[in-house]
Amino acid sequence: MKENTLGFFDKVYEVVKQIPYGRVTSYGAIAKYLGASRSSRLVGYAMNNSHGKDVPAHRVVNSLGLLTGKHHFEGTNLMQQLLENEGITVVDNQIKDFKSVFWNPVEEL
DNA sequence: CGCGTGACGTCCC
DNA sequence: CGGGACGCCACGC
Numbered sequence: 001m002k003e004n005t006l007g008f009f010d011k012v013y014e015v016v017k018q019i020p021y022g023r024v025t026s027y028g029a030i031a032k033y034l035g036a037s038r039s040s041r042l043v044g045y046a047m048n049n050s051h052g053k054d055v056p057a058h059r060v061v062n063s064l065g066l067l068t069g070k071h072h073f074e075g076t077n078l079m080q081q082l083l084e085n086e087g088i089t090v091v092d093n094q095i096k097d098f099k100s101v102f103w104n105p106v107e108e109l
Numbered sequence: 110c111g112c113g114t115g116a117c118g119t120c121c122c
Numbered sequence: 123c124g125g126g127a128c129g130c131c132a133c134g135c
Contacts, residue, residue: 027116027117031118039130041130044117045133046116046133047116
């Protein structure tokens with residue numbers, strides 16, 4: 001395993017997998033942590049590839065706390081169900097008290 | 110090697 | 123203040 005050879009996607013997976021239970025983060029925060037704040041789209045694109053892996057993609061939302069990627073989950077509200085299952089309140093596809101449950105990898109890692 | 114893509118973010122009007 | 127448009131850049135083909 002050449003972790004040094006890990007691509008951008010793999011790095012994203014490593015960060016997302018380290019998100020604590022009951023906490024969420026944003027694509028931009030992950031991108032910034034990876035030093036590619038301008039590549040926030042790559043993070044979302046990476047999540048698309050994360051489908052089928054043990055990556056809690058449901059804990060990753062946009063900077064506004066909106067469940068923009070919920071449409072990519074199996075169910076219509078599966079992402080919301082998973083978040084609520086962790087004690088996170090979601091209202092109208094938006095996380096309530098987003099900043100309160102926000103987990104910043106730049107500061108925590 | 111070049112083109113298309115994308116679950117975002119930010120600027121512009 | 124709200125909506126629209128563009129840039130961004132790694133990855134797959």
